[in-house]
Amino acid sequence: MTRIRVATLIDASPDRVWEEIRHIDRHVEWMADAHEIRITTDSVEGIGVTFECDTRVGPFHLTDHMEVTGWTEGRSMAVRHVGIVTGNGEFTITPVGDDAVEFSWTETLWFPWWMGGPVGGLVGGVVFRLIWMRNLRALRRRFE
Numbered sequence: 001m002t003r004i005r006v007a008t009l010i011d012a013s014p015d016r017v018w019e020e021i022r023h024i025d026r027h028v029e030w031m032a033d034a035h036e037i038r039i040t041t042d043s044v045e046g047i048g049v050t051f052e053c054d055t056r057v058g059p060f061h062l063t064d065h066m067e068v069t070g071w072t073e074g075r076s077m078a079v080r081h082v083g084i085v086t087g088n089g090e091f092t093i094t095p096v097g098d099d100a101v102e103f104s105w106t107e108t109l110w111f112p113w114w115m116g117g118p119v120g121g122l123v124g125g126v127v128f129r130l131i132w133m134r135n136l137r138a139l140r141r142r143f144e
Helices: 014-021 024-029 117-141
Strands: 002-010 034-039 050-057 060-072 076-082 086-095 101-110
Touching: 002 117, 014 086, 014 101, 024 034, 024 050, 050 117, 101 117
Parallel strands: none
Antiparallel strands: 002 101, 034 050, 050 060, 060 076, 076 086, 086 101
16 A cells, blocks of 8 residues: 655635636646546536546556545545556645645555555655646646
8 A cells, every 4th residue: 555645735715726626527637647537427526426537657558447435515525546556535625824725635555466566556656746746736837
């Protein structure tokens, strides 16, 4: 198991940040590793929404199958990953002052044995942390 947490401060109201995050299919606009997202349910937001995300990290390409497992309007979104790499993730918006938020992204992932299992998770954790910090910088720039 590998646990990864990244966070950034965004100078925007919680409502503005949530309005950006709630649109799952638009995450590719600020996530460098996500190349295409296909919603696979009739509903596009809320608990139970499923989607496929084509992910590319270096030479690795995979389709991550996800389901929204938590949705607190204006505050957080949680997902479950199924497929090659499994686990759980969550975006959380925490107000900071009058018009800013801390946006955090936490993932707990399990890597299969053929990707190195726990050792692959350690290496993958370092790589994902770097990529996701870049993604959070890109998200923050959307509000500047």
